[in-house]
Amino acid sequence: MKRRLLVVLLAILACAAAVLYWWRSGSVQRQLKFRNTQVCISDSDSDISYGSDSACLTIYMFVSYTCRHCRAFLNYDLPQIQKRYIDSGLVRLVLKPIDLAENPDMMSALQLAACMNQNGNADDLLELLITDPFAVYSDDFRQLIDDIIDANPAMAECLLADDFSYVRENNLLFSATSSKGTPIFVTNGHLYAGRRNIDRFCEIIDFELKETN
Secondary structure, eight states: OOOHHHHHHHHHHHHHHHHHHHHHHHHHHHHHTEOOOOOOOOOOOOOOOSOOOSSSSSEEEEEOOOOOOOOHHIIHHHHHIIIITTTTTTTEEEEEEEOOOOOOOHHHHHHHHHHHTTTOOOHHHHHHHHOOOGGGGHHHHHHHHHHHHHHHHHHHHHHHSSSHHHHHHHHHHHTTTTTTTSOEEEETTEESSSSOOOOHHHHHHHHHHHHHO
């Protein structure tokens, strides 16, 4: 009789622990406002990456440079995140640029950034995309693209060879997440939509770092 009672008590305790774990997990999810995603995201040589490949945590950011929230994150939040997490080797941030409208001018600009990034000299173009992305729709920028194609065969091959496959792949991945806008951040199978204030974003990073341990 006592043995049966002990078994029942242990079963009740196990159920209570499971319920408590479920409640706490749900509470964290509600507090940090993420949803689970099964979309598999991998690195590409064309990605703009901040941080070490050996970082404890990799965060993928889908970014549209015509999105003011994306630009605000890159302009104001990223320097603080870099100082606190990236430079210390804890976090790597990987940008996945998208253009769902597939505007030819923006697609060319994103492809050019990808090509230049492979050679380690995309900084000036990335700065332009952050500060004045609509400049890519100008005749001056179109002429710049033509001049690069004429002057640099290797860059021309990169720009023209694959019909913007890198950006289009990012577009497909973004669409697969069923997200409605940018930016979105994906890490550890969790998807965070929208720009958060810097304190909340650091709270998210701290939580995800614990999840990796």
